[in-house]
Amino acid sequence: MRTKRVVVEKWNPQWKYEYEKIVASLCKDIIYNSIKIEHVGSTSVEGLSAKPVIDLDIVIEKDKFEIIKELLNKKGYEYKGDLGIEGREAFSYSGKEELMTHHLYVCPQDSKELFKHITFVVVKHLEQGSNAVLYPDDIDKYMEFKSEIIEKIYKKCRLLE
16 A cells, blocks of 8 residues: 655654664675665665655675575565666565564666665755655655656766766
């Protein structure tokens, strides 16, 4: 079920701890078979208001995907495909109430999408917060507005070439 109401909170230093807690919940084999695990998205940017959802990218060598996929499955993550975004494989979960809500992705180290995620720290507080104020009861309009802002930032950073 899609979220009906957009909740954006002021930056919370607890988000870094929550990210670390999620990483710690992954098995050592996942960590061992990955290059690194990145905290990406708005919650990773100190001082930036954000939806309270942690975004993580597990960065891998391309040939490690099937291993990581299997290990994530054993940890309760279900593979959802790329959801229409090349270079980013999505995983969902249920029953992890001890962890903050999060989105988990697996990206090869040369993924353009990974580069976008890491580069995205240029998002300004005002740009991120204003769309929830404009569309507090319409997740689709919020995402459409946010996508337009993100696309403008990506163009300025020459990420859409």
